[in-house]
Structure formats: structure tokens, C-alpha cells
Amino acid sequence: MSVFALSDIRKSFAGNAILKGVSLEAEAGEFIALVGPSGCGKSTLLRIVAGLDHADSGEIHIGGREVSQLRAADRNVAMVFQSYALYPHLTAGQNIAVPLAMRKLSSAQRLPFIGPMLPGQRQICADIQRQVAAMAVSLKIDHLLDRKPGQMSGGQRQRVALARAMVRDPSVFLMDEPLSNLDANLRVHARGEIVELHRRAGVPTLYVTHDQSEALSMADRVAVMIGGNLLQIAAPQVIYDDPSHVEVARFIGQPRINLLPTVRDAQGIVQFGTLRLASEGHGGANVTLGIRPEFVQLRAQGQGMLAARVERLEFLGSEVIVFAKLAVIGETVLAKVTPLEARGLIAGQPIDLNLDAARIMLFAEDGQRLPSARVTAAVREIAHV
């Protein structure tokens, strides 16, 4: 049974639909990355889950309990904010202790001067201090506990924010782009740490990011949200290899996927250069052919499926991105090749491109993936010439 489920969450601001029916389920201990372009409603969704904002409709279940009517504090949800949102007037240690103090101490015990005189208060405070210290050790921030947020670096603040969120055993863990304020090196390092922490704590985590490499590398499953809809929720490999929607294909993958407009006839046959594909499924005649740059191969002129001309080359170290303009439709196609294959290529040179037919995807006009793209027999022959 899922420990965390959203069903049909809708939200609009001043008549603007921002979330258009978002549904999601997470298993115990699952790490789900929510990716999407800026402004697609990721933070809005997190705020709704946390109880900081109210959905117009939809249900939120945490641990089998419907929580949409509960206050943020009663949902037992922890969140790490993009800005970290540490209390500026408290030291790191005090920051981490706040959520514990708010839960374990009664309101009378929290009062200054009077609180410490009440029975049991000392005991609880000592407990809290112990927990804070243990948390700090596990995040390697024990030497920072007496510093205020203003006296710490971005990376240190981020750890304190993590510690504050993790210290109280939440039922769900929400993170809103916690790494976006760090420099590139630190970010890669922190990724590994967050994944490790998540494995140890085993709390289901919803991790928002607009960085696809973060999402693909960290998550058990990736949820791609575009324009207020969750278009696909699947394992990183599936999201990459088998996108269910053209927007997902377009958003995931670096360099971006090649998307070429084309048409199919009444039998569903797509003719593209010398390539013939059979498609099934709904939709009109206009379809989009998608292929990732690593499945586009270079051939000498006259020896491949599609005639093209090299526009420019991007050298990335272990690989080279070749931008080639197709002769037939004038679209630019990207090919990811090894430096060896790209040797001797110059801009303006005519070449041929081969598309790995097994890796071609077809998308209908509405963006949905068409079930299959089989290479028809005739084409196979051509391809093997």
C-alpha cells in the first residue's frame, strides 16, 4: 500500500489553472523526483502537500490518512526550502532543535524563565540536545552548531536545513530545489549525500528540481510535470528511453532529442527519406518523429538514409555533438558521436545520417506516444544495403 498518495489535485490562482489534476503515489522509502520547467507548478504542489496552501480540489493521503483538512504542523511533513529558510536569529543548533522543541515541550514548558522550572523540562531539553548532536554528527556539521546562518556558507546552511527537516522523523520528506544555490561541484557531492541520507532514513521523499540530471541520477522514479500536468511517472531509464509524451521526450535528455515533423498515410506508414515506418494508434496524419542524438549515426555521403550537411560541431571532451541540416525538410538534427567518428568533419560538408530504426519514437499530434514504430520489411532491406 502506498504511504503517500495525491489524487487529482487542482489549483488555480485568480482563474489561472496552475495544477490541472495531479495524481501520484509513493511506496514506503521511495525517492520521487518531480521535474519540470520553471513555473510549471512544482513549488505550488509541494506547498499544497505540506499544508502551506490549499488545493481547490483533490485528496492528499499520508500514511493512509486523508490530511487535506489538517494544519501544516499536524501533517508531520518536513520540508527543505530552496532558500533554506533557517531562522536568522538562532544558531544552527537552535535551528535544528526548534521542530523537536515545538513537538516535545508543552507551551508552558517553552516559556522563557518559567519553562525551565517546570517538572520534566530539563529531561526533555537534554533529550533534544542529544538528538540535535547526533543529527549534527551524521551530517558532519557538529562544529557549526554555535554559528548563526549568516556566518555559514551556502553548503553549510543547506546541511543545517536538511538536519532541521530530518531530525524529527517525518512521514513524508519534501525538498524544493535544495541544491540550486550550490556551486556545480558541491551540488554533485550533495546529491550523493542526500541519496545516502534518504536510504538510511527510509522516509518517502518528494524532491523537486528543474535539473534533469539531478532527477535522473537520484530518484527511484521521476515524475515529469509540464504545464500543471504530470505527464509521466516512471523509473529514470524508462523516462529516458520510453517517454510517453513528446514534452517529456523534449524535456529530458541532454543534448535534447531530435523531433522531426512528418506525415503518415492512411495505412499509418511514415515515409522519411528512405526510411519507412509503420505506426499504429489514434490521431491524424501529422506525426512527430523523435530520436535521441546518440542513435543518429554518421555515414559517408550516399551511404545512409538521409542526406544532410554539417552545420557546426560541439566538442564536449568524451563526445562530439554534430549539428547537421537535413536536405529534405531543412530541420537541424543533432548526432552524438565519439571524437573518432567526428574526426575530419568540417562545417558545410555534405554527409548522410542513419537513424537507428529500433530507437525511433512516433508521437501523435496531441503529443501522445504512438504505440509502436516498426520498420517495415522493405526498409530493412534498404537499411542493410
Added chain:
Amino acid sequence: MTQSWTFGRVFRLTLLILGALMFLAPYIFMISTAGKDQSDIFSASLSLIPQHFAYMANFTKALTRVSMPNLLLNGVIVCGLILVLQVVVAVPCAYAMAKLKFAAARILMAVVMLGLLVPIHATALPLYVAFDKLALLNSYAVLVAPFSISVFGIFLFLQFFRAMPDDLIHAARLDGMSEAGIVARVIVPNAWPAVTAFAIFSVVAHWNDLFWPLIVVTNQSYATPPLGLLFFRAAEAGDDYGALMAATLIITLPLVIAFLLAQKRFVEGITMTGLKG
């Protein structure tokens, strides 16, 4: 000082010193007059240094003829109560208007702006009648109550709180704080610059206020410092300007000392709020 005395610098300093002297002149003159005896004051020549030092005599008069400790105590009580009430009312109100979403927020904002436009002089008469009906004239209550809600305070805090990040408040809610807890534990501890700035505006305004006490207080034992001066002049001093200046000096001294002690925070606070003068 390692800066060299260039012409521009000398010019700037001279200008500043002249300006400062102009503003300080009345105060300096007051200090001088407080040390003069009657003949000195009414002599034709105008000198800054008293011919016969009469500080002792004047200050003794000032301290004995009216109950100076009582005046100062009243000043402290009234200003203190006003400030505490204003902060206690304005901070939660400004927090709600800045960070909570509710239907009447816009109307409330309009009311605050309207409140800023209405001076106490416009409402003084109805207020006076109301307090008279309640038989509250000549009391601390009548001196404090009309000022307990400061729209200026609400406005100033509102601007300051708006700039506080929403995430901070979201984090506090997730950590389990109530709205009142957020105000007490997150907002106020981070709003000290605003509170300090407001405190200075408020205390200066109410310590020096003569208008309202003059209307509602006739009993000397509730007189605030400026009102006390008035009584002093009417009752005893008559034309004894030396004593009057000595009394004025005593009354203004607490504010001057407080300002000098808090100078740094004061300036910080004012530049923070972007309000000048």
C-alpha cells in the same frame, strides 16, 4: 585620521559644522540661559557665557518648585505604556496584513492609509468628550489610550514584514508553531531594527507632546514633562527664564542621553526603514 586636508574636505566640514551650529543654537542658548541670573538675561548685550554663574540657583529652583521627579516619572510611564501597547497591537496586525491572506486585507490596508491621514487634532474633541463621559480625565489611561493603536507603527512594520521571506514563515508553520508563536518567536526577534526605529519615533513624539496632555490633564500629579513646564511657568517662574531653561534642560536631557547611547541603532533603524526626518 589619515585623510589629508584637501580644500573640498575642509569646505564640506565647514558647511556641516555651520549647519550643525544652526540646529544646535537654540539648545546651546538654552544651556547658557539656564546659567544666567535675571540681570544677566535682561542685559542689553547678548553673551553666551553667563557673567555670574547661576546654575546652582536656577537648577535648585527648577527642581524644588515643581515636582521634577514626578514629571519625569509620568513621562516615562506614559511613553513606556504607549510604546508597549503600540508594539503589542501593531506587530500582530502588521504581520496579519503582510503575510496572511484574508478577504478584508485590502479594506484594512485602505483603513490604515486613511488613519495615517487623520491627525490627532481632528479627533481630539470627540475623544475629549468621550473620556469626560467615562470620567477618565486626569489619569494615565486618558494619556495613553488614544495612542495605543498607531497606524504609523502598523504601516512601518507592514513594510518591514513584507520584505521577510515567506519561506521563513512556512518553515515555522511546518515546525509546529501557531501564528501567535510565529509572531513571538520568528517575527519579533528578526524585527529589532524596525522596532527600534519605531520606538524612537514614538517616544520622541509622546515625550514632547503638549497638545493632548494640555487638553485632558489639569491635575499636576498626572502632568507630563512639557505640561509640567507650562505649569511651572504659570505658577512660579513667571519671568524667571533662567529657572525655566534649567527645567527645560532637565526635561530634554533624558531624550538627548538616550539618543546618544542608541545613536548607532537609531541611524541603522532609520536608514533601514527608508524614512528620513
